[in-house]
Amino acid sequence: MVARFLTLKLTLMGNTFRKSVWQTIGMIVASLYALGVVGMLLAGVVALGFLGDPGWAGLAITLGGALAVLGWWIIPIFAFGVDATLDPQRFTTFAIPRRTLLTGLAVAGLVSVPGIATVLLAIGASFAWLTEPGVLLVSIVGAVLGIATCVLGSRAITTVLAPVLESRRYREVVAIVALVLIVMIGPLVSWLSNGVEVTVGSGSETSTGAQLLPLFEQVAGVVGWTPFGAAWSLGSMAHDGDWVGLVGRLAVALGTVGLTWLIWDRALGRALVSPPAGGGGESKAKGLGAFGRVPASPTWAVAARTATYWLRDPRYSGSIAVVPLLPVIMYFAGQSTGSFFMLLATGPFVGWILGFSISNDIGYDNTAFALHVSSGVDGRTDRWGRAIPMLVAGPLVTAATVLASVWVADSWHLTLPLLGLGLGSLLVSTGVSCAVSARLVYPVAKPGESPLKSPQGAAMATIVSQGIGFIVTVGLALPVFAVGIAAIVVGGLLWGIATLVVGLLYGTLILVLAVRFGARVYDRRLPELLQQVQSFP
Amino acid sequence: MSGSTATLGAMTTPAHPSPPGVPGAPAPDQRPHDPSAALSVRELWKRFGQKIAVSGVDLDVPAGSFYGLVGPNGAGKTTMLSMATGLLRPDFGAAWVHGVDLWAQPDQAKATLGVLPDGVRLFDRLTGRQLLTYAGMLRGMDKETVVDRTNDLLKAFDLGADADKFVVDYSAGMTKKIALGSAMIHAPRTLVLDEPFEAVDPVSAANIRDILKSYVAGGGTVIVSSHVMDLVQRMCDHVAVMAAGHVLAAGTVDEVRGEQSLEDRFVDLVGGRQHSEGLSWLRGS
Numbered sequence: 001m002v003a004r005f006l007t008l009k010l011t012l013m014g015n016t017f018r019k020s021v022w023q024t025i026g027m028i029v030a031s032l033y034a035l036g037v038v039g040m041l042l043a044g045v046v047a048l049g050f051l052g053d054p055g056w057a058g059l060a061i062t063l064g065g066a067l068a069v070l071g072w073w074i075i076p077i078f079a080f081g082v083d084a085t086l087d088p089q090r091f092t093t094f095a096i097p098r099r100t101l102l103t104g105l106a107v108a109g110l111v112s113v114p115g116i117a118t119v120l121l122a123i124g125a126s127f128a129w130l131t132e133p134g135v136l137l138v139s140i141v142g143a144v145l146g147i148a149t150c151v152l153g154s155r156a157i158t159t160v161l162a163p164v165l166e167s168r169r170y171r172e173v174v175a176i177v178a179l180v181l182i183v184m185i186g187p188l189v190s191w192l193s194n195g196v197e198v199t200v201g202s203g204s205e206t207s208t209g210a211q212l213l214p215l216f217e218q219v220a221g222v223v224g225w226t227p228f229g230a231a232w233s234l235g236s237m238a239h240d241g242d243w244v245g246l247v248g249r250l251a252v253a254l255g256t257v258g259l260t261w262l263i264w265d266r267a268l269g270r271a272l273v274s275p276p277a278g279g280g281g282e283s284k285a286k287g288l289g290a291f292g293r294v295p296a297s298p299t300w301a302v303a304a305r306t307a308t309y310w311l312r313d314p315r316y317s318g319s320i321a322v323v324p325l326l327p328v329i330m331y332f333a334g335q336s337t338g339s340f341f342m343l344l345a346t347g348p349f350v351g352w353i354l355g356f357s358i359s360n361d362i363g364y365d366n367t368a369f370a371l372h373v374s375s376g377v378d379g380r381t382d383r384w385g386r387a388i389p390m391l392v393a394g395p396l397v398t399a400a401t402v403l404a405s406v407w408v409a410d411s412w413h414l415t416l417p418l419l420g421l422g423l424g425s426l427l428v429s430t431g432v433s434c435a436v437s438a439r440l441v442y443p444v445a446k447p448g449e450s451p452l453k454s455p456q457g458a459a460m461a462t463i464v465s466q467g468i469g470f471i472v473t474v475g476l477a478l479p480v481f482a483v484g485i486a487a488i489v490v491g492g493l494l495w496g497i498a499t500l501v502v503g504l505l506y507g508t509l510i511l512v513l514a515v516r517f518g519a520r521v522y523d524r525r526l527p528e529l530l531q532q533v534q535s536f537p
Numbered sequence: 538m539s540g541s542t543a544t545l546g547a548m549t550t551p552a553h554p555s556p557p558g559v560p561g562a563p564a565p566d567q568r569p570h571d572p573s574a575a576l577s578v579r580e581l582w583k584r585f586g587q588k589i590a591v592s593g594v595d596l597d598v599p600a601g602s603f604y605g606l607v608g609p610n611g612a613g614k615t616t617m618l619s620m621a622t623g624l625l626r627p628d629f630g631a632a633w634v635h636g637v638d639l640w641a642q643p644d645q646a647k648a649t650l651g652v653l654p655d656g657v658r659l660f661d662r663l664t665g666r667q668l669l670t671y672a673g674m675l676r677g678m679d680k681e682t683v684v685d686r687t688n689d690l691l692k693a694f695d696l697g698a699d700a701d702k703f704v705v706d707y708s709a710g711m712t713k714k715i716a717l718g719s720a721m722i723h724a725p726r727t728l729v730l731d732e733p734f735e736a737v738d739p740v741s742a743a744n745i746r747d748i749l750k751s752y753v754a755g756g757g758t759v760i761v762s763s764h765v766m767d768l769v770q771r772m773c774d775h776v777a778v779m780a781a782g783h784v785l786a787a788g789t790v791d792e793v794r795g796e797q798s799l800e801d802r803f804v805d806l807v808g809g810r811q812h813s814e815g816l817s818w819l820r821g822s
Contacts, residue, residue, distance in 0.1 A: 284664070284701045291670045296683070301674030305660060312662045367657035371719065373624055374654065375675040376647030447658060448705065526643075527626040534657070 001096070005104030009111045027113075034117040042124040049128025057128035058236025061139075062220045064125075065146050065232025068118060072150035076158045077174070092272050102265060109151045122147050122232075129235055138246070139235030145253045146231035152257060153227075156264035162271055179318040180325065224249055227256035298377055302385020306361075310389060315364060315445055319357050323397060326350055327405060340409035347402030347422040348484075352473065354394045355429030359469050361386050363441045366533050373530045379519030383434045387515060390430050398422040416496025417487035420503035424480035425473075427507025431514030432473045438522040440465035441529060443536040476510050568595065572636035575600040575727045575758035578621050581630035583613075590616040592782040593630070598727075598760055598775070600635070603753045605769035605790070606762040607799075608779035609807055614762045615655050615731055617779065622652045622729050635726060648676070651725035653717055655732045655762075661705035665696055665715050668704055672719035683722070690718040693748060695741060709736035717745065727758040734763065746772055766800035780807045 041064070049057040091101060110119055126139035224233035224245075231253035237246040290307050294300035310316045330346045362369050372382060402418045442461035483502045487495035522529070570577040576598040583591040591613040598604045608614050619625035621632045623643050632639040634646040660668060669690055673683035691697045694714040699707065704715060713736055721728060728749070734742050749759050750772075763769050769776055770790060776799065777787035785806045786793050794802045804810050 285667070285703070286701055288667060288670055289664075291667055291674065296674060296678070296680040298675050298677055301671055304674075305663065305671050308667070309660075309662055365660070368660045370624060370654050370657040371660065371672060371675065374622060374647065374650070374652035374720075375672065376623070376644045377675055378644065447661065527624060530624055531626075 001100045002104045002107050005108040006111060009108040013111070030113050034113050038117050038120050038124070041121060045125045046128050046130075049130070055236070055239070057125075058233070058239055059216050059220045061125050061128070062224055062229050062233040062236060063216065065122065066223045066226070066229035068121075069146065069150050069153065069228045072114075072118070072154040073157055076154055077161065098265065098269060098272075102261070102268065106148075106151050106155065109155060110147070115151075118150060119147055126235060129239065132239065135235055135238045138238040142231045142234030142253065145234075145257055148257045149227065149231055149253070149260065152260035152264055156260045156267065159264055159267040159271055162267075176314055176318045176321050180321055225252060227252060230256065298375075298381045299385045299388070302372075302377070302382060303388035306358075306386050307389040309364075310393075313364075313447065315447075315449075316357075323350060323354070323401075326353070327401060327408075330405075331408065340405075340411065343405050343409050344411060344414060344418065346405050347398060347418045348425045350401045351394070351398040351422040351424075351426035352429045352477075354390060354397060355426050355431075355433055356469065356473070357433075358386055358390055358430065359433035359437050359466070360440075360442060360444060361433075361437050362529055362533060363437075363444045363536075364447075366446055366536065367530070368447070369530055369533055373526055379438070379522035379526075380515075382522060383438070383515045383519045386437075387430055387434055387511070390426075394426045394430065395423055398426050413491065413496075414488060416493070417484050417499040420487070420496070420499030420501070421480060421484040422503075423500070424484070424503025424507040425477050427504070427511045428477045428480070429473045431507075431511035432469055432476065434511075435514040435518035435521070436465065436469045436472070438518040438525070438529070440468065441532045446536075479506055570631070570633045570636075571597045571599075572633065573600060574598055574633070574635075575602070576621055576632065576634055576729070576760065578617070578632045579630055581617060581620050581632065582628045583616050583620060583625065584628055589782055591620065591627075594779075594782070594784050596621075596777055596784055596787060598758060600726075600758050601753065601756055602758055602775045603749070603773045604758070604760045605773035605776040606760060606779060607764070607766060607769055607776060607803060608762075609809070610764075611781075612779040613782040614779055618729055618731050618760070618762060619654065622650055622654075623647050624652070624654060648723075649726040651720040651723065651728045653720040653728075653730040653733055655735075659704050659712065659716055659719075661707075661712075662703060664701050664703055665707070665711075666691065666700040668715055669718050669722055673722040676723035678723060686722050686724075690722060693744070694718055695744065710738050710741060713737050714741060714745070721752075725757075728752070728760065730759065730761045732763060733761055734765065734768065766798075766803055770794070770799040778803055778806050 045057050045060050045064075048060060096104075109115060122143035123140060126136055126143050129135040129139050220229070220233065220236075223229035224237075225248070230249040233249055234246060234253065237243075237249055290304035291301065294304045310320060326349065327343065327346045330342045330349075365372075399419060399422070402415065402422050406412055406415050406418065440461075442465045444462075480499070480503050483495075484499045487499045568579065570579050574597045576596070578594060578596050581591050581594040582589070594613075594617055596617075606614050606618070616625065620627040620630070621639070623639055623646065626640070635649055637646040637649075639646040660671065663671060666687055669687040670683050673686060674680075678686075691700050694717070696711060696714060696718075699711060704712060707715065713733065717730065717733055720730070733745065737745065749761075753759055761769070761773070773790055775788065776790045776793050778785045778793065786802075790799065793799070797805070
């Protein structure tokens with residue numbers, strides 16, 4: 001039975017290869033990448049075991065293993081729906097004993113790029129103890145327990161949380177939180193490394209590694225007693241000859257595996273008899289919302305709908321949530337160089353990215369776009385309607401960003417040129433988006449899917465279309481840039497005013513022309529646009 | 538290839554009845570479209586890759602008729618209706634809506650059409666009320682009328698209690714009903730409905746049928762595609778049978794079915810019934 005689950009999973013994997021060449025290439029690249037990372041890590045750990053202090057290898061295995069467990073447990077909560085090939089719900093109608101189902105799903109869970117990488121890494125790292133066969137054996141047992149902890153824990157958590165994960169409201173909130181977290185990784189890392197550098201630097205200058213060793217040892221000592229690290233630390237316990245610690249940690253590791261198995265078993269038993277309720281979140285919105293506040297015309301109807309989606313569809317609201325973080329990221333990015341250039345560039349950058357964010361609107365509509373086609377919405381209506389919310393909110397956000405950045409950098413003399421640059425790039429990129437999105441539509445996460453999930457095989461179309469949009473925007477915005485840079489270099493009020501005026505007037509001109517162009521393209525290819533979104537995977 | 542559908546129809550049905558406006562005999566050249574018809578298509582062709590989905594379809598839907606379009610899965614019904622409503626550009630052929638060339642003057646033609654496409658999403662982050670309002674405003678209606686008609690539609694489709702819920706949280710049947718509502722809010726002269734009764738509960742289906750009947754009685758034209766023969770026989774006055782991209786028979790329901798029930802006639806035309814012993818081992822002991 002377990003073998004059958006394995007073949008099923010392998011067949012499913014094989015079928016994805018057959019589906020498209022790009023997917024196959026993506027899979028191969030991912031596998032090679034994983035293999036490379038595994039190889040490098042293994043080489044590092046084993047070299048530590050042989051050449052350096054085996055204690056270091058033990059530390060690395062314990063801490064790395066604990067991180068792996070953490071990843072296995074946490075990531076599925078955020079990356080919902082990314083891999084549901086063996087959703088237990090699909091096996092409800094088959095009479096499979098639950099124990100068999102559990103074992104089958106657990107083993108099949110390892111058949112994936114991260115699964116195989118974990119197995120290789122866990123078993124391989126044990127060979128750091130090759131010189132001590134007894135320790136090697138203990139370490140391999142620990143690795144097996146560690147892998148079990150990864151898989152069982154991840155399955156237990158997703159199954160227990162499944163009722164929550166299935167509610168639309170939760171998915172939306174989590175999707176936005178995940179997006180924000182991912183964007184913040186860079187600044188967090190730089191902030192943390194700054195902190196570590198400071199603490200290390202405050203001591204003596206010699207051999208920071210030796211200084212960090214006690215710190216790592218302390219951490220590993222604690223982590224080794226937790227469910228995350230217990231299994232992985234067995235090897236180093238045996239190496240140190242700490243038999244009490246070994247038995248104690250073995251108990252923790254076995255307990256973890258047993259407990260996660262039990263929890264998963266219970267949760268799955270419950271899930272199998274209570275299929276997903278569907279719906280769940282009873283969210284309501286009173287009245288007409290934006291539709292009640294706009295004048296009665298097709299253009300304003302499109303604008304009201306677009307604005308509503310900006311706030312209500314996590315694929316849009318996710319990107320809104322990221323915009324206020326951009327200055328923060330730029331601040332940290334610039335901190336290492338000690339100049340405020342990056343921070344000051346944020347205003348124009350925000351303007352550009354806001355306009356850019358509507359460059360695949362029809363792709364985001366997906367087949368709901370059929371309503372526009374069957375209603376005979378013409379290009380001018382559709383294009384302006386989608387641009388209006390951006391033209392209302394965009395300038396405010398851009399101006400606020402510019403003001404915040406000059407305030408932090410204390411460069412008030414740059415306010416006018418930066419405003420001109422920001423508004424100019426907002427207008428130009430909004431216009432280019434309106435034109436490009438009528439011609440180049442590419443697949444994105446479907447309505448209701450996680451914004452983090454990008455459809456497989458769409459990478460090429462995305463890169464080409466975004467690249468063209470970017471090049472055209474930069475090209476068309478050159479006059480604004482030229483005046484703006486001159487203003488910053490030369491300085492003076494007059495140049496500042498000139499930048500603002502050029503940004504506004506020239507930007508508006510480009511916007512009007514680009515929207516007109518986009519509308520013509522839209523009118524000409526209306527049914528083709530619909531067919532394109534209908535053909536999305 | 539002109540006239541191939543009629544040839545096919547004539548081959549399978551020697552006494553092939555002709556709907557008004559379509560000569561029964563295959564004509565060498567393209568027959569002129571019927572300007573009085575609510576929908577008139579000539580020589581519609583569409584190919585997707587290797588598969589020819591619709592091959593040379595001629596069809597006239599008389600104004601004021603309740604027209605059923607039936608056919609097995611993959612017969613080309615949806616493709617044909619998409620090309621007849623401006624959602625899909627035909628490889629060849631033309632469609633006229635009340636005498637207006639749809640592909641030459643799409644805006645004018647679409648204004649008189651209400652379309653319920655099959656298998657497309659809705660703007661489901663809007664509430665039911667907002668979606669109907671949106672559909673109405675897109676048609677350029679003034680606000681007062683939109684609000685009134687939205688309320689009427691919500692009441693007629695029994696969605697009043699769920700008007701402020703998001704469409705994404707609707708059941709399949711409710712989604713179908715709200716989509717139907719957005720197709721008719723602008724009071725079109727012709728309604729083209731692809732599988733309108735799918736997933737709709739019997740009570741709502743009966744209500745929808747009543748609404749459609751009184752709409753036809755008031756001079757409107759309805760075209761529905763369906764798998765349910767029984768429903769088409771009871772509800773429609775005209776019917777066309779499609780299979781493998783061709784129209785096999787078209788006319789009033791009585792003309793098409795003759796002495797048989799529509800379902801038997803359909804099976805005769807389309808073929809594919811298995812006359813075997815069935816599954817010998819499938820027995821509830």
